[in-house]
Amino acid sequence: MLGDSSPANTPSGMGDGTVTKVLELQKLRENEGILAPSLSLPVLSVGKRGKRCQNRSLDCRYEPHTKIRKESLLQEIANLKRDNSRLKSINNEVSTAATDLKDKHQGLQDAHDWQQIILETIGRDGHDHEIIRKLRAGETSESIARWLCQQQHISSNLHIVPPNDRSLLDIVDAFEHHFHREDGLGRDKKSDTMRIRWTEVTASKTLLGHLFDLYFTWVHPVHMLFSEVDFKESFRNNSETYCSPALVNAICAMACHLLDAHDIDDEVDVDTLAKSFMDQARHEVLPKNYTLLTSVQALAIMYLADLSSGRARSATGYLRASVEFLKAAELDGQSLAAREISLWGIQTLNTSSTGITYQKLYAPEVSHLAQFQHVDIQGDDQVWRFYRTVGDQRELPVRPSYAIMTACYQAALFRIIHESLNLYCGLRGLATAEAVLIIYRRYIDWEHDLPSILQTVDVDVQPLPHILFLHVQYHVAVVQHLTPLLQSGHFEGANLHELRRMVVEHAQKGVEVLERYRHLYSTRYLMPLLSFCIIHLGDALIRYSPDDPPASRTVEFSLGLLQQASVGFPICGPLQDLYIRTAVDCGAKLPPNVEELAGPLGSYGMDDILDACTRLDYKQPVDQSVRHIDDNLAADWASKWQDIVENPNKPQPPRSTRKSSTSTTSSGGVDHHMRIASLLNE
Numbered sequence: 001m002l003g004d005s006s007p008a009n010t011p012s013g014m015g016d017g018t019v020t021k022v023l024e025l026q027k028l029r030e031n032e033g034i035l036a037p038s039l040s041l042p043v044l045s046v047g048k049r050g051k052r053c054q055n056r057s058l059d060c061r062y063e064p065h066t067k068i069r070k071e072s073l074l075q076e077i078a079n080l081k082r083d084n085s086r087l088k089s090i091n092n093e094v095s096t097a098a099t100d101l102k103d104k105h106q107g108l109q110d111a112h113d114w115q116q117i118i119l120e121t122i123g124r125d126g127h128d129h130e131i132i133r134k135l136r137a138g139e140t141s142e143s144i145a146r147w148l149c150q151q152q153h154i155s156s157n158l159h160i161v162p163p164n165d166r167s168l169l170d171i172v173d174a175f176e177h178h179f180h181r182e183d184g185l186g187r188d189k190k191s192d193t194m195r196i197r198w199t200e201v202t203a204s205k206t207l208l209g210h211l212f213d214l215y216f217t218w219v220h221p222v223h224m225l226f227s228e229v230d231f232k233e234s235f236r237n238n239s240e241t242y243c244s245p246a247l248v249n250a251i252c253a254m255a256c257h258l259l260d261a262h263d264i265d266d267e268v269d270v271d272t273l274a275k276s277f278m279d280q281a282r283h284e285v286l287p288k289n290y291t292l293l294t295s296v297q298a299l300a301i302m303y304l305a306d307l308s309s310g311r312a313r314s315a316t317g318y319l320r321a322s323v324e325f326l327k328a329a330e331l332d333g334q335s336l337a338a339r340e341i342s343l344w345g346i347q348t349l350n351t352s353s354t355g356i357t358y359q360k361l362y363a364p365e366v367s368h369l370a371q372f373q374h375v376d377i378q379g380d381d382q383v384w385r386f387y388r389t390v391g392d393q394r395e396l397p398v399r400p401s402y403a404i405m406t407a408c409y410q411a412a413l414f415r416i417i418h419e420s421l422n423l424y425c426g427l428r429g430l431a432t433a434e435a436v437l438i439i440y441r442r443y444i445d446w447e448h449d450l451p452s453i454l455q456t457v458d459v460d461v462q463p464l465p466h467i468l469f470l471h472v473q474y475h476v477a478v479v480q481h482l483t484p485l486l487q488s489g490h491f492e493g494a495n496l497h498e499l500r501r502m503v504v505e506h507a508q509k510g511v512e513v514l515e516r517y518r519h520l521y522s523t524r525y526l527m528p529l530l531s532f533c534i535i536h537l538g539d540a541l542i543r544y545s546p547d548d549p550p551a552s553r554t555v556e557f558s559l560g561l562l563q564q565a566s567v568g569f570p571i572c573g574p575l576q577d578l579y580i581r582t583a584v585d586c587g588a589k590l591p592p593n594v595e596e597l598a599g600p601l602g603s604y605g606m607d608d609i610l611d612a613c614t615r616l617d618y619k620q621p622v623d624q625s626v627r628h629i630d631d632n633l634a635a636d637w638a639s640k641w642q643d644i645v646e647n648p649n650k651p652q653p654p655r656s657t658r659k660s661s662t663s664t665t666s667s668g669g670v671d672h673h674m675r676i677a678s679l680l681n682e
Contacts, residue, residue, distance in 0.1 A: 221466035246284035475510030551588035
């Protein structure tokens, strides 16, 4: 206990200074909670000296006892040790927290890496639906990513959506939004609710985008039935000026024939999906909308979709309706350029269908119009990429498509084909030597006048598929234009040999283009009407040149092309069957793997054939054409050849349907003016 502060209790020898220091030490210890229980110090009054100092008149200079100083230092050491222990405890806690944060950060980084692998794979490697299924089943990102890595090598160079701390399903939604924005069909934020529901078949934006990309890569450049730029703009802006539910569903129905099975859910097969789109397209074409240009376009595409499915008889009705309603089609806000693209696209499709399947020509007369007067061909900035599966639109390089330029020259080609069909149908009177050669000269001039970008078909420059198709159509057209002359019975000897050589040369050139196409792209994405081109060219070779190349090789080549295309186009099966029958009739040796290429012989019956050709044969009905050939055609051939083919600038007399006068040159003689080879090789 501490004593009071009376002088009686003050130890002797303690002056005023000593008392003051003791009081300060005591107060310090009290403040710090340090008080030695064994220490009892008397408290001195401040300012008074002890007797000894008073008697000697000395100032009181008190120094604490050594024992007291030692005790104070020990206590201070104890305090420091306790503070140090407390700091160590805090430091351990901070260290533990830092380790936890580091582990958590590493865990987030690992999760990000796994999710990034999944995100980069979605839409590119064909595992979309399996990924979504695993996510909804509760599997972790790590397990899904490891599963993907076992499937194939996955590169990590794509950064689309930062995962942050969201669930992977949110990332999937964000990816689909990004995908829409990239394919040119994405909608503005204000219209994400899709005020116009373009289709009831699917709500998947990714699937729709994929189908559109397939269509605009493989179908649209070959059959340009509407303006791609205007269509996409209307689709983005929820406008029905250039887009409609009927048109969207027709496009998707056609694109399904280019769709691979792994691109959709296992529960729905491609055929069912195509049928669903086709059913809704039919449902959307209402009588009140028949004259809308978008309905006319949809009907034309429905023709292609039904023909691809091997339903040519019903498909023909759609095409005829499209041609008929085109005459009265309402622009309804569409530009003259957009209407012109549709006008020539549908006219060309109708002529192609008629010429390739040999139907009676049904088309509005538009030959007096110049094609693509209002379309800016040089300003076309559309691009093309080798698109096949989701993800290609981000990874593959792009090239100028020249699709509008190709469509323009295709329209010009089919104007000539239109005239050839009318000639052999008797609509222009008898097919005289002059009439036949004028059209032939137009074919040669058409090829000669092609722009350089459309002329080159060498593999080295990798010509685009629609440019290769354009050349295939050209060679088929020339073969069909000359074939009736071969079977007319009017030619013989050297002139007959020259005609045969012309047909064979064009057929061989057409086959060479098809070979280049197969080398560059494969015929998986071949359009249905071009499947007919394959067998027409092959037919000409095995019929008129069975030894060069060998007929068996020609048959194998043609069947192989059709087999690749048959994956998405059932129409190819009956065409293979018909072509094999022709090969047998011509005495051609069938390849040993014929059943591997075309299935069991005779697998297709009458209805299958009619649903492929609307006739029971694919061959040109030459017997009908021969009736309209002038009996004096062969006699006039040499002189007209010189006037029209070799000297095309010489003024021609007015065309007449009267029979030509008999020439003194025999059709069986060799005429030096008939230098066809030099013309073909210009």
